[in-house]
Amino acid sequence: MEKIQIIWVLSLLLVFLARLPDGLATDNSCSVSTLDARRFFERENELLRQRYHEEYLASYTYNTNVTDDNRQAMIAVYARNAVQNKQLAQKIKSSDYHLSEDADIRRQALHLSKMGASALNTEDYLALQNAISSMQSNYATTNVCSYTNRSDCSLTLEPHIQERLSNSRDPAELAWYWREWYDKAGTSQKDNFAEYVRLTRKAAHLNDHRSYADYWVQFYEDADFERQLDASFKQLLPFYRQIHGYVRYRLRQHYGEDVVPAEGNIPMHLLGNMWAQSWNEVIDLFTPYPEKPFVDVKAEMVQQNYTVQKLFELGDQFFQSLGMRALPPSFWNLSLITRPDDRQVVCHASAWDFYQDSDVRIKMCTEVDMHYFFVVHHELGHIQYYLQYEQQPAVFRGAPNPGFHEAVGDVIALSVMSAKHLKSIGLTDNGRLDEKSRINELFKQALSKIVFLPFGYTMDKYRYAVFRNEIEEPQWNCGFWQMRSEYGGVEPPVSRTDKDFDPPAKYHIDADVEYLRYFAAHIFQFQFHKALCSLAGQYAPNDSRRTLDNCDIFGSKEAGRALSKFLSHGSSRHWKEVLQEFTGETEMDTSALLEYFDPLYQWLKQENSRLGVPLGWGETNKIPTDCCGQFST
Ligand SMILES: [Zn+2]
Structure with missing residues (x-):
């Protein structure tokens, strides 16, 4: 309290001094x-905080009980608040707050004058929210039919379909689930997506942006960010090509040449994930050193009677060990952490800030295994961010770079998943890996962290192209697969035509979530990890005992202090300033990521050359040959 009063008096004094010449010169200054x-x-x-509070309550009610009444009630709250947001933005735009001598006021004015979809008239606004929430509802309620019992059409993505994608090794069964999902979650949403594209374009124009893509990019507050994104992707591509080539070679050995081509795109249904955005679920098919088996952590969890609650408690303890904030009692009382069986819910994991009294919650359909253990930490990273910037004004309660928000929990998970940490919590008994096991572990990490990059890149490169009208509507589907093929070398198991529409089979496309943030987060998190590991004394360059891949920052108050400070700024300052204070850097930089994986990269280059593994891929033949042109970066 005292500190606040002193700051207040000081700022009054500053205001007085700053105003003096002006005040002396004239009394009717505008x-x-x-x-x-x-x-x-x-x-x-x-007032904005109150509106957010009301919106998130309505949205949470819908997300945890997907009914049409709840959807309509949520849209009604959004529409009412959109009018208020628009009025506020207009008031600020017509004022001279953006000329204020106070940088904080200028920054608030800048952020609050962005209207987004609120710029639309009420009819258009309602139509847009209706299109988005209809896509979301469809995604949340899509069930598919069983391969073995076609009359049972009650299978859900989480956990039923994911279980089959992870464990089935029958290409026909995997292709069946792929097709069921894309047909039902994707194609049926074509009209809603077209409406969404039409109305977001209109909103972008009302905000003086050329396209909705440009509206998204401006959140990075860096006119050059799109070019940096392309440059980062190019830097990472050689490493990805080594992984891709090796995986295709080993998959071909397993499935045979009729199923996997020697040099083309990898059929994505074989990769253990509906979108082939991570391939680690099927690592047993291409483990570098199979004679060094992975510890079955899930079996260990089951044996030790782990519960879903326990996964969250471990995450909470990790943050507390750093001296950061504990989860408040309301988190435990109000979160939804397992799938209820009496109603439909949006199972896609998410973390919520209700903008009132430290009310933060997680909604996810958690199961006890390593994948969910990772997701729990990812979501708890968002929660910690919410708690750390809670004291900021509502407009600054967010990340200064959307990628930062997605990186926090992942950074913690990099420590949690280290051999050192898993041993310390009794999930493995080997805290130091030999060289072969280390390559296996790095490979497993790369199958999520590196394999994700072309996927994440494509999600928004594709939508940018649609928003900017660079792909004509009849080619929206083939353009999607052409990009997935060109950037990532994967393709659908069956031919797709313009009668199909596959992009809405991914949650974030239905839910209007910008996706570049995840790509950026996958790069930023290694920069953050390196900085925190240095502070924790767990990392030193060129010290083989203190490498980035076996760093565990658990218990480091120093690392916790730096991370808390970084997070507590919210979006009150430009991301380059807060990044510099935290890591000493001012750019998104791939070097920490490449350093983390370097032993694997070197191993892959050698191994691929020893085996004569072909690298690269050609065009996919699963789409009509007259699709759009190439989309080179
Ligand atoms: Zn997230």
């Missing part, structure tokens, strides 16, 4: 005084 501006933004931030 600039608004900083003091008045502060009062204005204080009031508006409080």
Whole structure:
């Protein structure tokens, strides 16, 4: 309290001094005084906080009980608040707050004058929210028919289909589930998606952006960010090509040449994930050193009677060990952490900030295994961010770079998944890996962290192209697969035509979630990891005992202090400033990621050359040959 009063007095003094020459020169200056501006933004931030609170409550009610009534109630709250948001943005735009001598006021004015979809008239706004939430509802409620019992059509993505994708080794069964899902979650949503594209384009124009893609990109506050994204992708591609070539070679050995081509795209249904965005579920098919088996951590969890609750408690303890905030009691009382059996819910994991009294929650259909153990940490990273910037005005309660928010939990998980940490919590008994086991572990990590990059890149490169009208509507589907093939070398198991529409088979495309943030997060998290490991004394360059892949920051108050400080700024400052304070860097930089994986990269280059493994891939033949042109970066 004392500190706040001192700051207040000081700022009053500064305001007075800053205003002096102006005040002496004329009394009818049209600039608004900083003091008045502060009062204005204080009031508006409080109203904005209340609107957010109301919106997230309505949205949570819908997400945890997917009914049409709840969907309509949520849209009604959004529409009511959109009018208020628009009025506020217009008021700020017509004022001279953006000329204020106070940088904080200028930044608030800049952020609050962005209207997004609120710029639309009420009819269009409702139509847009209706299109988005209809796609979401369809995704959440899609069930598919069983391969072995076709009359049973009650299978859900989580856990039924995912279980088959992980464990079945029958290409025909895998292709069946792929097709069921894409037909039902994707194709049926074509009209809603077209409406979404039409209305977001209109909203972008009302916000003076050329396209909705440009609206998304401006959140990075860096006119050059799209070019940096392309440059980062190019830097990572040689490593990805080594992984891709090796996996295709080993898959071909397993499934035979009729199923896997020697040099073309990998049929994605064989990769253990509906979108082939991570391939680690089927690592047993291509483990570098099969004679060094992975510890079955899931079996160990089951044997030790782990519960879903226990996974969250371990995550909470990790943050607390760093001296960061504990999960508040309301988190445990109000979160939804397993799938209820009495109603439909949106199972896709998410973390929620209700903008009131530290009310933060997670909604996910958790099961006890390593995948969910990772997701729990990812979501708890969002929660910790919410708690750390809670004291900021509502407009700054967010990340300054969307990629930062997605990176926090992943950074913690990099420590949690280390051999050192898994041993310390009694899930494995070997805290130091020999060289062969180390290559196996790095390969497993790469099958999620590196394999994700072309996927993440494509999600938004594709939508940018659609939003910018660079792909004509009849080619929306073939363009999607052409990009997935060109950037990632994967293709559907069956031919797809313009009668199909596959993009909405991915949650974030239905839910209007910008995706570049995940790509950026996959790079930033290794920068953060390196900085935190240095602070924790767990990493030193060129020290083979202190490498990035066996660093565990658990218990390091110093690392915790740096991370807390970084998070507590929220979006009150430009991301380059807070990044510099945290890691000493001012750019998104792939070098920490490449350093982490370097032993694997070197091994793959040698092994692929020893085996004569072909690298690269050609065009997919699963789409009509007259599709759009190439999309080179
Ligand atoms: Zn996330």
